Amino acid sequence: MSGGFSLSRVLALMVKEFIQMRRDRLTFAMIIGIPIIQLVLFGYAINLDPKRLPTLIVAGDGGPASRAIVAAMEASGYFSVAPGLATEAEANEALIDGSASYVITLPPGFERDLVRGSRPQLLVEADATDPAATSNALGALPQILSSALKRELTGPLAAEASVPSAVDLVIQRRYNPEGITAYNIVPGLLGTILTMTTILMTALALTREIERGTMENLMATPATPFEIMIGKIVPYIGFGLVQVSVILVCAQILFHVPMMGSFVVLLAVTFLFIGCNVTLGYTFSTIARNQMQAMQMTFFWFLPSILLSGFMFPFRGMPEWAQLIGSALPITHYIRSVRGIMLKGSGPADLTGEMWPLAAFWLAAGAIALFRYRRTLD
Amino acid sequence: MAPDRSEDVVIDIHGLTKRFGDKTVVDDVSLDVRRGEIVGFLGPNGSGKTTTIRMICGLLRPDAGSGTCLGLDIRKDANRIKRLVGYMTQRFSYYEDLTIRENLDFVARIYALPDRAAVVKRTLERLGLYGRRDQLAGSLSGGWKQRLALAASVMHQPRLLLLDEPTAGVDPQARREFWDEIHTLAEDGLTVLVSTHYMDEAERCHRIIYIAYGKIVAGGTVEEVIESSGLSTIIVSGRDVGTIAKIVRDRPGVEQVAPFGNDLHVVGPDPAALRAAVDAALAETGSDAVASAGQTNLEDVFIRLMQTAQAGDLPANGRPTATERSP
Incomplete structure (x- = not known):
C-alpha cells in the first residue's frame, strides 16, 4: 500500500494547501480582487481608437474655409483643437514636449487659393512616436476635410470639394516617418522591464531578511x-542601469532605434525612474509580511504599469480618470521621456514636466518606506 | 562605594511588563546584573525569556517599567545600547549564503570597526574559524554556526552579551567549548545574560534567575535556589523501582518521582513525610531496594517552581503560552 496512488495522501496535501491559502489573507484577497479590479479597470480604460487628441492650428490667415475645417475636425471627435492660433515655433515646441499631437498649418493665402481652385497646401504634422495613437485620426482626415469643404465650396466650386482636387493635403509623420512600431515599443519596453525587475528585487529586500530570520x-x-x-x-539602482545599457545596445543593433537626444539626459531620467522603482519596491517590502506577498504586490503594480502608461495602448485614448491613474505611475513619465529623448531629441527643458513627477514620486515612496519601517519587533 | 556601584551595575530594570494583545508575556520583571557576572535566565517555553532579552536590547518596547542597560535608558537610548550590546538570537540569524569571513566582514562594517581586516582575522583565529573562513555559513553544522554567531556578536567588543538559548541543538563538546569561551570573556569583564533550558548550563552560571509565566519566581546562586526551595530528595536504588514509583507517587508528602536509570528520585518538601512515604512503599512491595538521602538537584526545583507558578498564576493570566513568540 506504500506505493501506488493514495487518495488519502493527495487529500492530506489538498486540505493543507487550502488551510494555508485561507490563512494568507492577502493572497486570498488577490485571488478574488485582482480579476475584478483589473477587469473593470482595464475594460473601461482601454480604448484602441483614441479620440480628442490635442491639436494646434498655425494659420497664415483666417477665413470661412479655415473655420469650417477646424469645426469639422472638432466634430469628428478625433481632434481637440486648442482655441486661438499658434506660431510655428510654439507649435514645434508643443509637438516635442508632447502637449500637442497634431499641428495643422494653413499657409498664407489659403482661403484665396482655395476659392481660386489653385489647390493650396494643407500641412498636417503628427507626432508619430506612437504610430497606433495617431494613425486612426490621420486616416479619417481626408474624409473630414471633404465634408467641410463641401459645405464651404458651393456653386461652381462644388465640383472641387473633394480633397485631392481642392487642397494639397500634406501629412508629415514626425519623429517616426515610417511608422516603425519598434521605435515606440523599445522605450516602452525599457520602462516595463525596469519596472518588473527593479521593483521585484527590492520588494524582496526586507521580506527575505524576515523569512530567513x-x-x-x-x-x-x-x-x-x-x-x-x-x-x-x-545596489539595485546599479543593477537597473546595467539592464538599461543592455536594452539600449540591443535597440541600436537589432532595431536601429534612433538616438536623437543626449545619453546624459537619458541617463538622468533613467536614474530618477529606477530610483522611484527601487524605493517603491522597498516600500512594498516594509508592508508585505513574506516574499510571496511582496511578489504579489509587485505584480499588482505591474499590470497598470503596462496598460495605463501608454506602453501598450494609447494614453490619450483612455478616459480622464484612467489618465489620472496613469499620470501617477512613474513609468508613464519615463516612457514619454525616453520617446522624447530618443525620437524627438528632447532636452532637459522639454522634460521638466515629466521629471518632477518622478522626483516627487521617489521622495514620497521613500517617506512612506521610512514611516512603515518597523524599528522594533512589536 | 556609591560611584563604583553605578559603574558596576550593567542591567538595572524595574517592573518591566510586556503585553501582546491581552496576553501579559512579561509581568513586572526586575533585574539587577553586575559587571562580569554570568547570569542564567531559566524558565519554561513561553515564559518570557526571549521577550525580556529583546526589551533589554531595544528590539521590543516595554508597556510598563523602566530601567537602564549599561547606564543608558532602555526606552530612550535603544540605539546607543545597541552599539554596546552583543545579541545572539535563538535562531541562527546570519547570512547562510555568505561565507564565515563575509558574515564577519559585514558585521565589522555595520559597527564601523577600525582596522576591519585585522579585527576579522583575529576573530576568526580566536574562535577557531580561520580554517573554515571561506565556507558558506549555510553549510555549517549547528556547533559551527553557533560559534560563528558568537564570534559575530562579540566582535565589536560589547560590554554586555545577551544569549538567547545559544546552545540549543549543539553537541556536548561544542557546548562545553562554548561555555569555556563565555567564561573567558566574562573574566575580561564582559557581562553575560544567557537563557537556557539545560541544567548543566545553569550550573555554570554565577547566578540564575527563574522566570515562569512572565514572572520571576526564584533567583540566586544554584545552591541558594536549591536551598530556598526547601525540597529534600531520597534516592531509591535496586530492583522494582518501577513498581515503587507507581505506589510512592500518590503518597502524601511526595511531589515528584523521577526514574534515573536504575535509581528513583523521590522529592518532597517535608523530609520526615518523605522518608515515611518511601519506607511505606518499600514495605508494601517487599522490595529489597535501598533508600538513601540524596542531593536535590536544580531540575527538581525548577519543575516544582513551574508547577507552583502554573497553579498560582494561571487564573490571573489566562492561558499559558505554548511556545515562545517569534516574529
Missing part, C-alpha cells in the same frame, strides 16, 4: 532605518 539580528545592530534603506536600494 536575519532581520532580528539586523535590527539589533546600530544600523538606522535610513541606512538600511539606502544600503538596500543603491
Whole structure:
C-alpha cells in the first residue's frame, strides 16, 4: 500500500494547501480582487481608437474655409483643437514636449487659393512616436476635410470639394516617418522591464531578511532605518542601469532605434525612474509580511504599469480618470521621456514636466518606506 | 562605594511588563546584573525569556517599567545600547549564503570597526574559524554556526552579551567549548545574560534567575535556589523501582518521582513525610531496594517552581503560552 496512488495522501496535501491559502489573507484577497479590479479597470480604460487628441492650428490667415475645417475636425471627435492660433515655433515646441499631437498649418493665402481652385497646401504634422495613437485620426482626415469643404465650396466650386482636387493635403509623420512600431515599443519596453525587475528585487529586500530570520539580528545592530534603506536600494539602482545599457545596445543593433537626444539626459531620467522603482519596491517590502506577498504586490503594480502608461495602448485614448491613474505611475513619465529623448531629441527643458513627477514620486515612496519601517519587533 | 556601584551595575530594570494583545508575556520583571557576572535566565517555553532579552536590547518596547542597560535608558537610548550590546538570537540569524569571513566582514562594517581586516582575522583565529573562513555559513553544522554567531556578536567588543538559548541543538563538546569561551570573556569583564533550558548550563552560571509565566519566581546562586526551595530528595536504588514509583507517587508528602536509570528520585518538601512515604512503599512491595538521602538537584526545583507558578498564576493570566513568540 506504500506505493501506488493514495487518495488519502493527495487529500492530506489538498486540505493543507487550502488551510494555508485561507490563512494568507492577502493572497486570498488577490485571488478574488485582482480579476475584478483589473477587469473593470482595464475594460473601461482601454480604448484602441483614441479620440480628442490635442491639436494646434498655425494659420497664415483666417477665413470661412479655415473655420469650417477646424469645426469639422472638432466634430469628428478625433481632434481637440486648442482655441486661438499658434506660431510655428510654439507649435514645434508643443509637438516635442508632447502637449500637442497634431499641428495643422494653413499657409498664407489659403482661403484665396482655395476659392481660386489653385489647390493650396494643407500641412498636417503628427507626432508619430506612437504610430497606433495617431494613425486612426490621420486616416479619417481626408474624409473630414471633404465634408467641410463641401459645405464651404458651393456653386461652381462644388465640383472641387473633394480633397485631392481642392487642397494639397500634406501629412508629415514626425519623429517616426515610417511608422516603425519598434521605435515606440523599445522605450516602452525599457520602462516595463525596469519596472518588473527593479521593483521585484527590492520588494524582496526586507521580506527575505524576515523569512530567513536575519532581520532580528539586523535590527539589533546600530544600523538606522535610513541606512538600511539606502544600503538596500543603491545596489539595485546599479543593477537597473546595467539592464538599461543592455536594452539600449540591443535597440541600436537589432532595431536601429534612433538616438536623437543626449545619453546624459537619458541617463538622468533613467536614474530618477529606477530610483522611484527601487524605493517603491522597498516600500512594498516594509508592508508585505513574506516574499510571496511582496511578489504579489509587485505584480499588482505591474499590470497598470503596462496598460495605463501608454506602453501598450494609447494614453490619450483612455478616459480622464484612467489618465489620472496613469499620470501617477512613474513609468508613464519615463516612457514619454525616453520617446522624447530618443525620437524627438528632447532636452532637459522639454522634460521638466515629466521629471518632477518622478522626483516627487521617489521622495514620497521613500517617506512612506521610512514611516512603515518597523524599528522594533512589536 | 556609591560611584563604583553605578559603574558596576550593567542591567538595572524595574517592573518591566510586556503585553501582546491581552496576553501579559512579561509581568513586572526586575533585574539587577553586575559587571562580569554570568547570569542564567531559566524558565519554561513561553515564559518570557526571549521577550525580556529583546526589551533589554531595544528590539521590543516595554508597556510598563523602566530601567537602564549599561547606564543608558532602555526606552530612550535603544540605539546607543545597541552599539554596546552583543545579541545572539535563538535562531541562527546570519547570512547562510555568505561565507564565515563575509558574515564577519559585514558585521565589522555595520559597527564601523577600525582596522576591519585585522579585527576579522583575529576573530576568526580566536574562535577557531580561520580554517573554515571561506565556507558558506549555510553549510555549517549547528556547533559551527553557533560559534560563528558568537564570534559575530562579540566582535565589536560589547560590554554586555545577551544569549538567547545559544546552545540549543549543539553537541556536548561544542557546548562545553562554548561555555569555556563565555567564561573567558566574562573574566575580561564582559557581562553575560544567557537563557537556557539545560541544567548543566545553569550550573555554570554565577547566578540564575527563574522566570515562569512572565514572572520571576526564584533567583540566586544554584545552591541558594536549591536551598530556598526547601525540597529534600531520597534516592531509591535496586530492583522494582518501577513498581515503587507507581505506589510512592500518590503518597502524601511526595511531589515528584523521577526514574534515573536504575535509581528513583523521590522529592518532597517535608523530609520526615518523605522518608515515611518511601519506607511505606518499600514495605508494601517487599522490595529489597535501598533508600538513601540524596542531593536535590536544580531540575527538581525548577519543575516544582513551574508547577507552583502554573497553579498560582494561571487564573490571573489566562492561558499559558505554548511556545515562545517569534516574529
